[in-house]
Amino acid sequence: MEIHENTGHPRRWAILGVLVISLLVVVLDNTILNVALRTLADPVHGLGASQGELEWAINSYTLVFAGLLFTFGVLGDRAGRKRFLLIGLVLFGLASLLSAYAQSPGQLVAARALMGVGGAAIMPVTLSIISNVFDPRERGRAIGVWAGAVGLAVAIGPVLGGALLEHFWWGSVFLINVPVIVLGVVLVALLVPESRDPKPGRVDVFGVVLSVVGLVALTYGIIDGGEHGFGRPLVWVAIVGGLAVLAWFIEIERRSDHPSLDVRLFKVPRFAAPVAIVGLIFFAAMGVMFFGSFYLQLVRGYSPLETGLLFLPFAGAQLIFAPRSATMVRKYGGKAVAVVGLTLTVISLAAFVFIDAKTPIWVVLIFYFIQGVGMANIMPPATESIMSALPREKAGVGSAVSNTLRQVGGALGVAVLGSVLSAVYRNDVEPALASLPAQARDAANESISGAYAAAGQLGPAAPKLLAAANDSFITAMHWAAALSALVAALGVLVALRWMPGRTAAPTVARAPEPELAGTA
Template sequence: MEITENTGHPRRWAILGVLVVSLLVVVLDNTILNVALRTLADPVHGLGASQGELEWAINSYTLVFAGLLFSFGVLGDRTGRKRFLLIGLAVFGLGSLLSAYAQSPAQLITARSLMGVGGAAIMPVTLSIISNVFDPRERARAIGVWSGAVGLAVAIGPILGGALLERYWWGSVFLINVPVVLAGLVLVGLLVPESRDPRPGRVDVLGVLLSVVGLVALSYGIIDGGEHGFGRPVVWASIAVGLAVLAWFIVHERRSDHPSLDVTLFRVPRFAAPVAMIGLIFFAAMGVMFFSSFYLQLVRGYSPLQTGLLFLPFALAQLVFAPRSAAMVRRYGGRAVSAVGLCLAVVGLGTFAFVGVDTPIWLVGAAFFVQGVGMANVMPPAMESIMSALPREKAGVGSAVSNTIRQVAAALGVAVLGSVLAAVYRGEIAATTAGLPAGARNAADESLAGAYAAAGRLGADGATLIDAANTAFVDAMHWAGALSAVVAALGVLVALRWLPGRPSRPPVTAVPAGEPELAATS
């Protein structure tokens, strides 16, 4: 048999290393932030951010990232992928620098939005560059390395963040990005070749604006309602405007000949079902990750580094079981594997509906591990179903849609579950704070971190407030944990009803040739 020449770039593996670092810094940032939330809420050592402001610190990045992902992929294909990667790294580095030295929660939220712009420019072009520099025979292996960087970031992010917070001020979790970005700019400039799509798509500017405005308005109403109560007209007006704009977005996308999100794909059940499943599990999981950081650091008194280590069972489960999931799909079929995985995630998430102030910490670690095992067995069958439901030339679109839905669902999970947590906590703590001075009462009513700060100024009465705040927070966590489990359980029903029993072609680990074109929109 004749062996054809490898058509890949001579420096393709070095280029892949640079692209992996570029991706790593984008994913790492969010996992680092989880362990920094308690410090950011501290009025002395942090910014004194409220729970709602912390939710926006997460969601301002995620929503901007998700809203721009498709269009920035098209822009990268049109203007030059190397150029766009350099621009994305520079913007991400600038946003990181501004985040590190933010003087208020509002400044941090704005800087995080800028980081979202940079992240949205980086992620799609890295896959497109891989497609350009690797021979098709090596492409699946290269993308496997690229995908593994995400798991690595999930694993080391909380530990690195905790280690930084043990020795340095809170801004270090953002400042750590800057030298990595600078190195990335130099290496990309030296190693990565320029490439363009000879037939780039058109940018759907109106679609991008509608999606971002609609999601921000909806999230604002949910977060503000949870923080200050749902009895105010402005909350429901914001939610109504958000839903109306998102409905306009869907109508516009259906009529557009160059949509930023091809909503017609959702008419295909084998595509729509796994995308919905991905959205449901990430909605549930990211909301739990948000409040569990406060539980571990405030209620249980663990340091940031110890908290990062307690998140490690989740990451290790992902790293160990995700690579084995594809073999399970081949043997048992996507429906069975994903249903079992989602059931395990329900158990892990539902554990937080029963965790108390003094629950053995090994049980919390076990819950994270079970949740990680479950989620590791959701993505491969979901992606296999997505890919098998689409023609080969739409493979990149399928990946991009699932990634966008995942980001949006994560943001809404933080918003909704965070609002449930805040509303229940506020109702539980009200009786205890009624007799406190106005300043202490307002701080304690706002959040658990506020209660701890107020307790420090109350002398002997502070211990009573802390006990009441811990109890109120744990009660609120029970409601949020139960809701997250219910949402994940809906994913089980979706999997059992619509996911195929056996893959019609090899699972997604053998990535189709079109997969790297994440930026494609049609």
């Protein structure tokens, strides 16, 4: 029997370790941010950010990341992947420093956008480097190790963020990135070999600009409408204008011979269905994560560290069930596994409609665990369907499209569900604020964080205000949770109608995409 020589790089496993460190900061930063939202909203200990500004702190990163992902992949192949990885790490480290020392919510939003530029430079080239340094026989195992490490980052991020907020100022959740980045830059420079694509694609600059402008305008309209009302012309100009620019972007991409987003792929149901499911499920899940942090810290009174620990059942379920999901796909078929995963996710999201201030916390933890199990069983069948629908040379494009739709879905989920939360809260709490001083009334009417800040100045009237704010927030949370469950339920219908069923010899995905292992 002929034994083929391993064609991988001699230091390939050490290089994999460096790549894991490079991606860890990207994932850690986003999961840490979830537990820091309440602190950032605090005018004394944070920046006094409004709910809309907090949504932008999340979405400025996500939208820039999604918009630049394809183009930076092509630029990395052209200019050198190691060089691009180093540039991405330095940008991410610089943006982390700027975020940590931001003096206003606007500065934080801008710094987070720069962080998105760094993340978009890091993500695609790390995938390319793995393909370059590993023998094809080991590549699947390497990506599996990478996915597991990123899943671990999803688990430890909220706990680390909570521990930092217990002992240090809010900027520490961003500053923690800097020593990791410095280590990453040194190790990449020493260990990672330079590589390029001998036939790199062309860069679709106009398409990238259109996609970012369209998404930012649409998201701005949704967030601003939720915060200040949808009755103003500016809101609808932004929403309709954003949709028009995105329609123009799709038409340009359809005709381009070097598109940044190959929209023609969506004509293939086996590809379009799982990509749509990924977008829908992250739309639903990221919005729920956004209001879940406020529910735990304000309504229930848990500290940032305790909140981080309460997210562990979700992350633990991902770590336990995601590695086993591919086996389930082989045994039962992608459609069956995806439908079960989606149904569990719908149940867990819908449960928030019935959760209130007195619900035993172990009940909340059970539903976080069910959500983790459900989402762990969505990505592998979705990845299997995407990869089996495309020829081998298009595999990278397929995973990039899936990643982009995940990011965009998550951003729109935070924007739309955050706007529903804000609008319902304001409408519900307004009657209870009539007797308050004007300044306290305006703060409490904006968000539950504003109500807690105002209560600190009210003395004996504070308990009544807090009770009204908590009740209004829970009502708003119920509406947002119902919408998120409906969106996830659409994913079930898409899976039942278009996902491929069990075949005689299914093509199983090599591993779920690393960034898709969690909700970062």
